[in-house]
Amino acid sequence: MKRRQFFKTAGGISLVAGSGLEPLLMNLYAFEEKANLSKVEALYYKKLSDREIECLLCPRYCKLGDKERGYCGVRENMGGTYYTLVYGKACSINVDPIEKKPFFHFLPRTNALSIATAGCNVNCKFCQNWEISQARPEQVEHYDIPPSEVVDLAKKYSCPSIAYTYTEPVIFYEYMYDTSKEARLKGIKNTVVTGGHINPEPLEELTKVVDAIKIDLKAFTQDFYTSYVRGELQPVLDAIKIVHKSTVWLEIVYLVIPTLNDSPNEIQNLCRWIMKEIGPDVPLHFSRFFPMYLIKNLPHTPLSTLEKAYKIALSEGLHYVYLGNIPSHRAESTYCPNCKNKVIQRIGYQIKKIELKEGKCKFCSNPIPGVWT
Amino acid sequence: MVSKVVLIRGKGVLNGDGDIDQKKLLSMYTRGIQALLNQQNPKENLLLLFRRNDKVGIKINTIAGKMLSTRPEVSLSLAKLLSGSGIQQKNIIIWDRTNRELRAAGYRLNIKGSGYAIFGTDTRGVDYNPRLISHLNIGSLFSSIQSDWITSSISLAVLKDHGMAGVTAGMKNYFGTIHNPNKYHDFNCDPFVADLFETKLIMKKHKLSILDSLVVQYHRGPSYHARWAEKYEALIFSLDPVAADFVGWQVIEKLRAKKGLPTLKEEDREPTYLKTAEKKGLGKANRREVKIIEEEA
Numbered sequence: 001m002k003r004r005q006f007f008k009t010a011g012g013i014s015l016v017a018g019s020g021l022e023p024l025l026m027n028l029y030a031f032e033e034k035a036n037l038s039k040v041e042a043l044y045y046k047k048l049s050d051r052e053i054e055c056l057l058c059p060r061y062c063k064l065g066d067k068e069r070g071y072c073g074v075r076e077n078m079g080g081t082y083y084t085l086v087y088g089k090a091c092s093i094n095v096d097p098i099e100k101k102p103f104f105h106f107l108p109r110t111n112a113l114s115i116a117t118a119g120c121n122v123n124c125k126f127c128q129n130w131e132i133s134q135a136r137p138e139q140v141e142h143y144d145i146p147p148s149e150v151v152d153l154a155k156k157y158s159c160p161s162i163a164y165t166y167t168e169p170v171i172f173y174e175y176m177y178d179t180s181k182e183a184r185l186k187g188i189k190n191t192v193v194t195g196g197h198i199n200p201e202p203l204e205e206l207t208k209v210v211d212a213i214k215i216d217l218k219a220f221t222q223d224f225y226t227s228y229v230r231g232e233l234q235p236v237l238d239a240i241k242i243v244h245k246s247t248v249w250l251e252i253v254y255l256v257i258p259t260l261n262d263s264p265n266e267i268q269n270l271c272r273w274i275m276k277e278i279g280p281d282v283p284l285h286f287s288r289f290f291p292m293y294l295i296k297n298l299p300h301t302p303l304s305t306l307e308k309a310y311k312i313a314l315s316e317g318l319h320y321v322y323l324g325n326i327p328s329h330r331a332e333s334t335y336c337p338n339c340k341n342k343v344i345q346r347i348g349y350q351i352k353k354i355e356l357k358e359g360k361c362k363f364c365s366n367p368i369p370g371v372w373t
Numbered sequence: 374m375v376s377k378v379v380l381i382r383g384k385g386v387l388n389g390d391g392d393i394d395q396k397k398l399l400s401m402y403t404r405g406i407q408a409l410l411n412q413q414n415p416k417e418n419l420l421l422l423f424r425r426n427d428k429v430g431i432k433i434n435t436i437a438g439k440m441l442s443t444r445p446e447v448s449l450s451l452a453k454l455l456s457g458s459g460i461q462q463k464n465i466i467i468w469d470r471t472n473r474e475l476r477a478a479g480y481r482l483n484i485k486g487s488g489y490a491i492f493g494t495d496t497r498g499v500d501y502n503p504r505l506i507s508h509l510n511i512g513s514l515f516s517s518i519q520s521d522w523i524t525s526s527i528s529l530a531v532l533k534d535h536g537m538a539g540v541t542a543g544m545k546n547y548f549g550t551i552h553n554p555n556k557y558h559d560f561n562c563d564p565f566v567a568d569l570f571e572t573k574l575i576m577k578k579h580k581l582s583i584l585d586s587l588v589v590q591y592h593r594g595p596s597y598h599a600r601w602a603e604k605y606e607a608l609i610f611s612l613d614p615v616a617a618d619f620v621g622w623q624v625i626e627k628l629r630a631k632k633g634l635p636t637l638k639e640e641d642r643e644p645t646y647l648k649t650a651e652k653k654g655l656g657k658a659n660r661r662e663v664k665i666i667e668e669e670a
Contacts, residue, residue: 050598065536065596067437073555123556125512134512134553138471138495230559293505294512 036144037137038087042075043174044202051080058121058170058198059235072171073136074119086117087175090150091132091142092166095157097349101193102324104334105283105370106212106249107161108344109351112191113154116166117142117175121197122231124218125294126257133167147179154188161211165193173202180209189371196239197231203239207246212371214251215240219261220270228260228295237273244278249371251283253324256301256309258289267309271316280319280337281369286310287324307331320369338366375664376613376657378620380586381405383670386606387587393446401670402454405583405610408666419458422580422612423525428464429455430523430578434530434546434585435469435478441597442478443529443585451529451583452489466490468518470549494518494550501552509568513551519574526578528614532586532621534594534601534629538562539637539644541595542621543582543614544570566646567653570614576655582617584609591628603628615656616663619647 044056048063055062055070062070064077074086096114098107118140120133127133132140145153154162162183164176169192180190190210195218198206207213217236218229225233243250254270256262274282286309288301306323310331313321323331327348334344341363345352355362359372383401386394403415410418423429431451433443448467456462469475472482472493483491494501494516501514502521519526530546537558538545545566548554557565570576586609592601605624611617622644626636637643647658657663 050593051596052593063536065593067596069555071555071558073553123512123553130512134556136552136555139501139552230556294507 036089037085038089039078039083039085040087040174042082042084043177044199045082047080051077053077053080053082055082056199057173057202059232060121069136070121072119072121072168074117074171084172084174086119086137086142086172087178088144088146089117089137089142089175090115090145091118091137091140092116093143093145093153095159096163096165098161098163098191099346099349099351101163101165101191101214102253102285102322103191103212103214103249103251104285104322104344104346105251105320105368105372106191107189107371107373108354110161111157111159112161112163112165113150113157113159114163114165115145115150116164116169117172118167119171120168120195121171122168122195122229124195124230125228126255126289127293128290129166130293147175147182150179151183151186151188154183155186159188161189161191163191163193165191168197169194170198170202173206177206177209180206184209195229195231196236198239199235200238200242203242204246207243207248210248212249212251213243214253215243216253216255217270218255220266220273221261224261228257237277241277244282250278251285253285253287254309255287255289256306257295258298258301258305260298262301262305262309264308264312267312268316271313271318275317280317282318283320283322284313284318285322285324286313288326290325303329334368336361336364336366336368339364343368375662376611376616377409378609378611378613378616378663378665379405379408380607380609380620380624380665380667381408381670382607382667384606386670387604391588391604393444393587395446395450397670398446398450399454401608402450404668404670405608406454408668409610409612415454416458419455419460423455423458423460425459425461426464427460427525428523429460429466430518430526431465431467431529432519432526432546432549433467433469433478434541434549435474435480436549437531437533437590437595437597438477439479440599441531441533441588441590441595441602442474443531444587445479445481447585447587448529449489451527456489462489466492466518466523468516469493470516471495506572506574508572510565511551511557511568511572513553513569515552515574516550519550519578523578525580526575527581527583528579529583529585531588531590532584532605532609532624533590534592534625534637535562535642536594537642538566538646539642540618540622540625542584542618544618544646544650547575547579550575561642561645563646564649567650567655570650570655571653579614580612582609582611582614584617584621586621586624589624589628591625592632592634601632613656613663615647615650615658617656618644618650619656619658619663620665622647
């Protein structure tokens with residue numbers, strides 16, 4: 001139940017404009033602090049003079065005075081020490097099929113215990129989770145759930161992995177990092193669903209404790225990142241390269257938005273960059289856009305546009321290209337790049353058939369990269 | 374057309390301990406409003422701006438703690454002037470975004486008791502209006518106080534230097550009405566300050582800008598730093614929100630120059646949002662079209 005609905009049904013009053021303050025005031029609850037926020041010292045920041053700090057977690061490098069918060073809204077300078085306010089404060093916990101993230105080459109047919117806190121370090125105008133990503137932590141209900149309990153939940157619901165997802169896990173870095181370490185001790189894998197807007201040092205450290213990262217590459221032009229993301233493209237490209245160099249499994253999602261980032265030229269440039277920098281075996285998902293949040297004046301992505309992107313990617317040499325949010329399309333399935341047989345059949349998040357043997361195509365024994373067990 | 378800005382100095386309004394001389398403060402208010410609105414009868418002045426049945430929100434600024442927030446004496450004195458003009462006490466609210474910040478600034482919260490309402494958006498049952506308001510670069514939820522409760526608004530902000538915007542004053546004070554102000558600090562908060570002010574929920578309700586300049590943080594704001602806070606002992610009044618901020622900016626530059634500090638432009642944080650606001654027709658931000666009336670109360 002969303003927070004506002006909760007308060008409406010729990011006895012909060014409905015406010016009628018122009019009805020006068022007095023009757024409304026009489027019915028209000030007593031004052032309560034809405035949120036019990038955490039106060040755990042943040043990682044990756046440096047102290048400056050006069051109680052100021054500079055955050056080093058993401059490319060924004062927020063410089064903050066006392067009592068100020070970073071762009072993400074969940075990290076605050078208190079008297080010259082920087083704190084995360086969302087450690088152990090998950091606002092969303094679900095069990096999702098791993099294919100929903102989407103991870104198509106990582107533990108197929110399993111569930112991921114998926115968690116998020118409020119906050120984000122960008123402001124994508126098409127964010128599907130804006131109600132929590134663009135909120136400050138005191139504006140959303142949350143569960144007090146420390147790392148060990150997250151891991152216990154994963155075990156309880158038979159999830160072989162935990163997914164840090166929905167909002168932007170970079171901003172709840174400490175919580176994600178500590179939970180990942182605990183999860184590893186209990187044999188649970190860790191996956192990260194992120195926009196990749198993170199600095200190299202924390203990312204490199206993170207790759208030591210997680211197992212798979214999916215990066216949302218929003219576009220392949222800085223203009224788009226400036227106007228529609230409020231972020232930087234280059235750090236995301238750098239992040240992709242860092243993850244690829246590590247032992248962490250990598251997949252990339254590109255949300256195709258009509259007229260904004262869907263030009264064949266841009267898609268081609270993207271694919272050429274991928275081929276050059278990280279090679280043909282990184283799965284690339286082109287996802288269909290639906291009107292959302294602050295972009296409601298555009299239609300959803302036409303199938304023809306997505307299929308064009310799909311063809312461009314294959315013709316540029318990428319081996320594993322998928323189309324997302326189009327249930328039953330053939331491009332949801334995995335094909336062996338060698339013999340072209342279908343090795344994983346998918347419909348939506350469901351896997352109908354897997355034709356792999358020890359990570360190789362059953363038909364021609366070509367290795368299909370991924371983490372299959 | 375020239376925009377009038379009235380700057381009232383009240384020498385001695387803060388005593389040695391920093392406590393406020395209430396009588397002096399009241400005379401600063403009375404003189405400022407009179408000079409701005411020109412009615413001899415003080416009660417009639419505010420009725421030029423507000424109807425008797427208006428629900429008036431006094432949006433204050435309590436983010437920086439007790440040393441640099443709109444003080445209770447300052448906002449309550451204004452509230453008293455409003456109710457003295459015929460606006461019902463029960464229809465006046467002094468507010469900011471969180472109860473925690475209000476308390477830290479020295480406020481005694483009040484919802485049901487007699488007296489002026491004083492509480493934050495995060496009070497249970499208040500919250501943000503769930504309707505997403507999208508205007509140019511703004512996409513935000515508004516405090517239901519701003520969206521549903523009040524019909525008119527006074528911005529009673531503290532005049533401060535700001536590390537990104539250059540200046541935080543009456544216009545940026547409205548960042549406290551939305552749920553995600555942290556998203557609007559890129560590019561020196563420009564065009565966000567102007568875009569936000571231009572939303573119907575702000576622009577149509579805003580009636581008066583008063584910059585609390587009793588203590589002005591002229592460097593390293595918006596946090597409090599005693600070393601760069603000056604006991605300026607002034608209030609700045611204007612019907613033009615841009616002109617009020619423009620004059621506030623000039624005050625900050627003067628104080629900075631006095632201490633040998635570089636200009637905001639030299640520090641790469643000139644308040645460019647003022648020019649943006651001026652281009653939008655929200656007010657005046659140039660010396661030719663802003664007339665400053667400076668008096669001593």
